[in-house]
Amino acid sequence: METNELDKYIEDGYGPVERFYKACEEMPTVKFILAERKISELLMTVATSSVLQSVVSAAARGFDFRTALSRSRIRTGKRYSILPPAPRRELIAYAMNLLYAIDVKAIPLQEFIEEYYWSPNGINFSFKLFAHGVILPLKASVEAELAERDALPELLDAPAAPSQPEAEESEPKRPAPVITVTVTPALSEVAVADLIERIADVCDAADAEGCPEEEKKALYAVSTALAESVKSCDAVRIRTDFDAFAEFVRGSSLAGRLSESTDNLNETLEHYGI
DSSP states (O other), X not given: OOOOGGGGGOBOSSHHHHHHHHHHHHGGGOOHXXXXXXXXXXXXXXXXXXXXXXXXXXXXXXXXXXXXXXXXXXXXXXXXXXXXXXXXXXXXXXXHHXXXXXXXXXXXXXXXXXXXXXXXXXXXXXXXXXXXXXIHHHHHHHHHHHHHHHHHHHHHHSOOOOOOOOOOTTSOOXXXXXXXXXXXXXXXXXXXXXXXXXXXXXXXXXXXXXXXXXXXXXXXXXXXXXXXXXXXXXXXXXXXXXXXXXXXXXXXXTHHHHHHHHHHHHHHHHHXXX
C-alpha cells in the first residue's frame, strides 16, 4: 500500500499532547502581535499528532460550525460576546474550527476579538479574554476526553465481580434498589466568572439609574444569593435563585431598564444548560 507523504510527519504518543497543553496554558500571556503565529503553531501541533487528530475528528463528526458560531453570539448590553458550546465534544469542534478560520484569515482575529472580547484595557487584554474563553476551555475539554478514553480499557479489562451464591428458596428475593442520578451541568471557572459578572452588571445598572436605597438593598440580597448559587454549580439551586431574582426585578421600579440585562443573564444560563 502506498504511504501518504504526510504520514511521516505524524507523531504518535503523548509528546505532542503535552506540547499542546503547554501552548494552550501560555496563550493568555501572548502579546497580540504574536497571537496569529502562536495559533498557527498550536494548530500544527494538533495536525501532527495522531492522538489529538483522533480527538478532534471524533468531535467534529456532524458538527455545523456556521450554526454553532451564530448561536454562540450572546447579547451583552449594547455589545455581543461569545459563549462557546458547553458540551465537551461540541466545544472541541467549535474551538478548533474557530482557530482554523482565524489561521486562514476567514475570520480576521483583530476584528473578532474587538467585537466580542472588547476591553478598555487594550488589544492585549482582549486577546487574553479570548484565550480564557476559548483556548483554555479547549485544553480542559481535550484533557477530559483523553482521560475518559484512557479509563475505558481499564473498565473493560477489570475482572468480573464474583458471583454470589443463590439464596435459599425459602428466603424471599429483595427487589433491586432504584438509583436516581441527577446530572448537573458542569460550569467551568470561566463560566462561573462570566455569570457573576453579568449579575454584577444588573446591580451596576440599578446603581447608575438611582434605584431607591431600600430597593437597592433588596436587589443586592437576591443578587448575592444568586451569585453564591452560581459558585456552588448546583443547577437546581441556580435556577431557583434566578427565578427569585428575576421576579424581584420585574416588580421593581426599574423593571423596564433592568429587563434586558436580566434576559441576557437568563439566556446565558440556558446556554450552559441551566
